[in-house]
């Protein structure tokens with residue numbers, strides 16, 4: 359048996375997600391259990407959406423959870439670089455092999471043709487997808503058009519008949535008709551690879567033996583196995599983990615549950631408790647014990663014990679487990695140490711100080727002004743939102759629209775937050791003073807406090823989102839139907 363090598367391959371396009379930590383944990387445990395290596399690879403082929411800032415946050419979050427990697431950025435194992443943006447030459451060499459064997463082909467179809475094709479396929483109730491148009495071009499014509507510098511992509515030639523058969527470690531044999539599989543783009547018109555191509559080439563070159571990832575990737579496997587087969591490479595073992603779910607069984611989403619690891623860090627959870635809780639997602643210790651360390655999980659890990667029923671990420675259960683860690687694992691001195699590390703986390707006090715310094719006469723005034731930075735969710739009721747010009751419905755709309763406008767902000771800073779709110783208040787036809795009232799209450803717990811823009815800038819999107827959502831709930835919540843209606847209204851009112 360070749361050595362076990364697993365990997366986590368996040369795309370740095372947003373905040374570090376609980377799902378990434380969950381998959382990283384299982385990959386790491388599997389590798390450790392079998393004396394293998396756990397690799398971290400950054401899949402940053404989408405240049406527009408990827409950022410170094412997001413990558414740094416993901417690495418920091420994995421380290422915080424104690425899920426560091428054996429190989430990856432900063433830990434060379436001889437199979438790097440571990441960032442796809444630094445591996446372009448490798449993809450160019452590999453696409454040439456497929457082009458020479460005509461297993462991939464240049465496609466010149468422009469966006470308009472593809473959009474028209476799609477529309478027509480939908481009208482005819484056919485499966486939308488590429489129709490193989492450029493496969494019909496002669497070699498001469500293709501060469502001439504490339505020579506002329508015509509924009510094109512490279513696609514994978516996918517059979518139109520028969521079925522793709524592959525094995526999943528947890529599900530056994532899976533069969534998917536080739537006619538259901540679109541001919542994917544492997545190289546984009548800018549010369550950069552897509553996820554499918556870079557992912558397979560890198561898994562191969564990094565000698566990944568087991569591809570353990572979320573079940574949302576099952577539908578991509580036919581494209582991947584076709585690539586392995588086209589290159590004449592052995593396929594790795596595929597294992598698709600069940601997706602994390604909200605308590606109502608829907609897919610874990612930030613609308614219903616905070617999904618960013620930063621949120622759990624900011625709320626003062628212990629990393630070992632969060633990691634332990636993620637270890638209970640679809641998996642259990644053979645003895646049924648719910649509290650276990652990473653070393654214990656690694657020592658007893660068995661992928662075959664993963665159950666496919668969607669694991670529920672339940673905050674109350676996490677709170678219970680975290681509480682056990684605080685009570686059972688920390689003595690007073692350790693509690694003080696961990697608490698101080700959390701409360702005085704680098705940067706927080708430095709950010710708060712200029713906001714409060716001019717407004718206090720004694721240190722004891724600070725907590726009254728800035729206490730909300732160290733609180734989790736605030737206990738608010740509908741009465742807290744009583745206002746002479748705004749009814750509850752107006753407060754709810756302001757809170758929800760503000761949240762959406764924050765989520766759309768390209769830069770997270772005080773001035774951008776202020777400008778966004780000014781614009782939104784104007785569009786919604788509220789005086790800015792009135793508009794800011796429910797935000798003050800939701801964010802700081804009081805109608806008058808430090809500037810709400812500063813507070814939000816310091817709290818960050820994760821905690822702010824949780825507070826705005828909690829405030830909306832305190833005001834009676836919003837049904838799915840109302841939310842849809844409001845989304846339309848928001849779109850027409852946002853600049």
Ligand code: GLU
Pocket residue numbers: 366367368369401553557570571572575
């Ligand atoms: N870059 C993909 C992601 O963001 C990796 C998927 C995979 O593991 O193949 O999740």
